[in-house]
Amino acid sequence: MARHKQTSPGVRSCSGFAETLAHPDPRIAASRQAVQTRLLSWYDRNKRDLPWRRRPDDAYAQLVAEFMLQQTQVATVVAYYDRFLGRFPTAMALATADLDEVLAAWSGLGYYRRARNLHATAQRIAAEHGGQVPADVAELTRLPGIGRYTAGAIASVALGVRVPILDGNVIRVLTRLLAMRDDPSKASMRRTLWRVAEELLPATRCGDFNQALMELGATVCTPQGPACERCPLAGQCQARARELTDVIPAAVRRPKVQPLTLVTAAIRCGDALLFVQRPRTGLWAGLWALPSEEVERGEDASLALRRLRATLPAGTRLARCPISSLTRLLTHRSVTFQIHAGTCTLPKQLPPPKGKWVHPQEWAELGVSRALTAILKAVGWPG
Numbered sequence: 001m002a003r004h005k006q007t008s009p010g011v012r013s014c015s016g017f018a019e020t021l022a023h024p025d026p027r028i029a030a031s032r033q034a035v036q037t038r039l040l041s042w043y044d045r046n047k048r049d050l051p052w053r054r055r056p057d058d059a060y061a062q063l064v065a066e067f068m069l070q071q072t073q074v075a076t077v078v079a080y081y082d083r084f085l086g087r088f089p090t091a092m093a094l095a096t097a098d099l100d101e102v103l104a105a106w107s108g109l110g111y112y113r114r115a116r117n118l119h120a121t122a123q124r125i126a127a128e129h130g131g132q133v134p135a136d137v138a139e140l141t142r143l144p145g146i147g148r149y150t151a152g153a154i155a156s157v158a159l160g161v162r163v164p165i166l167d168g169n170v171i172r173v174l175t176r177l178l179a180m181r182d183d184p185s186k187a188s189m190r191r192t193l194w195r196v197a198e199e200l201l202p203a204t205r206c207g208d209f210n211q212a213l214m215e216l217g218a219t220v221c222t223p224q225g226p227a228c229e230r231c232p233l234a235g236q237c238q239a240r241a242r243e244l245t246d247v248i249p250a251a252v253r254r255p256k257v258q259p260l261t262l263v264t265a266a267i268r269c270g271d272a273l274l275f276v277q278r279p280r281t282g283l284w285a286g287l288w289a290l291p292s293e294e295v296e297r298g299e300d301a302s303l304a305l306r307r308l309r310a311t312l313p314a315g316t317r318l319a320r321c322p323i324s325s326l327t328r329l330l331t332h333r334s335v336t337f338q339i340h341a342g343t344c345t346l347p348k349q350l351p352p353p354k355g356k357w358v359h360p361q362e363w364a365e366l367g368v369s370r371a372l373t374a375i376l377k378a379v380g381w382p383g
Helices: 032-046 058-068 074-087 089-095 100-105 114-127 138-139 148-159 168-177 186-202 205-217 301-310 372-377
Strands: 258-268 274-279 291-295 316-318 323-331 335-342 354-359
Touching: 032 186, 032 205, 058 114, 058 148, 074 100, 089 114, 100 114, 138 148, 148 205, 168 186, 168 205, 168 274, 205 301, 205 372, 258 301, 258 372, 291 301, 301 316, 323 372, 335 372
Parallel strands: 258 335
Antiparallel strands: 258 274, 258 291, 274 354, 316 335, 323 335
């Protein structure tokens, strides 16, 4: 992976910087220099030692980190990051890997669409950019799974490009800093926040500044009970001055969680269990799971169980009553599994399409969800 020059140790220049913006926000102009100086000084003293920060000029390593960090806590990502990079150390290595292998390495992180997008992005980087992550933000946003925020994070942190970022942590810091009470999910408010984030960027260390904003939101300017007494921007924060930190940013209405029930078959054949690969789209797309059938709204579960039986191999006996039931909470779904035990008396019977008999030593190499791991524990497999 090519390295990118720095102007001096720890300081990278940011291309495209104009000290005087055409239309500066007056709320920014008065405190901009203080915000930049105080925040970077605080970051130098307090930044967490995270594995992707040990590879600041490796754009591929930063790309992997940003995909993993989408909708996932830092502590969870840390447990996977080094292992994933050890298995796929370059974009070329990831591009040439089988998708099932990538999903297996991702197992447990959730939101598996990110893994599929990351794999597709690596293939595009290999085919169109010679294995090197492009430095152009527009080129980055054309890659699967990379939006404006992810492109900005990769470009500013690893490639020294002057470009802003805007995630939940940054939104919280900026709205409190300027006492912006409007709903941050509104398009007009998002445009304003992107402009503010850009106007705040310093002439150098743009990547560090962007990371400092995120770090401040994650560790000090938290959603509830922000530690204002430890905040380097307390003197510039208008929400603190007006005692509005508990109401800024404005609460965003969350979509209602939808219930879903699946009848699920745990079919044993000797020490093997029947697994099927889920469709490439939809819930847990492309992952391996136990055979399941959705219970339609208003339908009795026995009808779904009848449909499930019809998909199973000949010689299968499936209990009428579930041996266990468990519920998993997803972002917008509450999924309840009604698990039915069964056996197959014909060991040589072929499994259904996209299915296979999996032995205990094999399943850890498959891409599976945390929900499946919980189901396997509930049915005592492997023993």
